[in-house]
Amino acid sequence: MADQLATPKAECISDLAFDRLWAGELSSERKSEVEIHVANCSTCAARCSELQAQSAHFADEVWVEGLVQKAIGRKVPLLNKVEVRRRLPWAATALAAAAAVVILVLPHGSSVRSKGAAIKLELVVRAAKDGKVEVFVPGQILHPSDAIRFRLSTKKSGFLGIASIDIARENIYESARSWPANQEQLLESSITLDETLGAERIYAVVCKNPFLDDELRAALKKLRDDAKNDPRSAGKLLLPGCEESSVLFEKSK
Numbered sequence: 001m002a003d004q005l006a007t008p009k010a011e012c013i014s015d016l017a018f019d020r021l022w023a024g025e026l027s028s029e030r031k032s033e034v035e036i037h038v039a040n041c042s043t044c045a046a047r048c049s050e051l052q053a054q055s056a057h058f059a060d061e062v063w064v065e066g067l068v069q070k071a072i073g074r075k076v077p078l079l080n081k082v083e084v085r086r087r088l089p090w091a092a093t094a095l096a097a098a099a100a101v102v103i104l105v106l107p108h109g110s111s112v113r114s115k116g117a118a119i120k121l122e123l124v125v126r127a128a129k130d131g132k133v134e135v136f137v138p139g140q141i142l143h144p145s146d147a148i149r150f151r152l153s154t155k156k157s158g159f160l161g162i163a164s165i166d167i168a169r170e171n172i173y174e175s176a177r178s179w180p181a182n183q184e185q186l187l188e189s190s191i192t193l194d195e196t197l198g199a200e201r202i203y204a205v206v207c208k209n210p211f212l213d214d215e216l217r218a219a220l221k222k223l224r225d226d227a228k229n230d231p232r233s234a235g236k237l238l239l240p241g242c243e244e245s246s247v248l249f250e251k252s253k
Contacts, residue, residue: 013037013044016153016184018051120153121162121204121245124186142251144195150174150187150204156243157181158206162189163216165231166200166251170220173202176211197251201231207242215239 013034020026021034038044123136128145135151136142150162150173162174173191203220219237227234237244 011037012041013047014184015047015051015186018048117153117245118155118243119204119206119245121202121247122151122153123202123247123249124149124151136247136249138248140249142193142249143253144193144197144251146193147190148193149190150202151185152187152204153184154179154206154243155182156206158208158242159210160204160206161211161216162187162202162204163220164200164202165220165224165227165234166196167198167229167231168196170217170224172213172217175213176207176216179206193251197253199231199248199250201234201246201248203237203244203246205237205239205242205244207239209241211239 017026017034021031026034038048124133125136125140125142126133126147128143128147136148142148152160154160157178157180159176160174160179161172161176164171164173174187174189205216216239219239223234223237224231231248236246
């Protein structure tokens with residue numbers, strides 16, 4: 001299947017294409033096309049820098065549970081050099097910066113991509129033990145103090161919220177905020193897993209209308225009660241006018 005490198009409205013490089021580039025998922029021909037495009041496109045070069053800034057923010061931000069964690073340094077191979085026109089001397093620097101976005105340098109084939117779903121939630125995990133960063137896969141065991149960021153692929157615009165249930169409580173990670181259509185984005189917000197062991201199910205919703213945290217929490221509580229405090233048995237939130245996606249994981253020492 002051909003690599004989809006451009007957004008529908010222009011020839012510029014999408015975030016998904018950058019992700020695939022850094023993950024080593026593109027053919028050498030497509031990789032060269034992306035590099036050359038970025039070298040000659042100020043918009044895409046600026047996006048490279050923006051993704052780098054987001055990655056740096058992930059390493060040093062204050063986490064939801066109140067912890068400040070530092071990323072463990074990892075050497076990332078640079079992209080192949082691209083001949084850059086003299087009128088755009090900054091482009092090579094932007095490409096090198098893009099290659100250093102550690103948070104998205106993932107094992108080849110590790111990313112599960114949305115195929116026609118209205119919304120797809122993925123977790124990008126940084127292990128507390130060794131600082132390894134990878135996309136969560138079903139069945140993977142997570143641990144207290146592991147750090148998580150959310151990656152979303154959506155088709156419709158609306159109001160985004162992210163929350164979860166575990167064996168003990170409901171958790172709101174993203175209060176309702178405006179969300180544009182046709183997005184593939186790694187959110188800047190992040191969480192550090194607490195000491196509550198067992199199953200946790202994280203939900204992402206995009207709703208037509210804005211909603212309050214209390215409304216989302218009430219729906220989560222009902223879901224947890226119906227599942228008898230077992231997130232493994234929990235179904236869909238089924239909020240009116242909302243699309244949703246969820247990820248279930250187990251947390252162990």
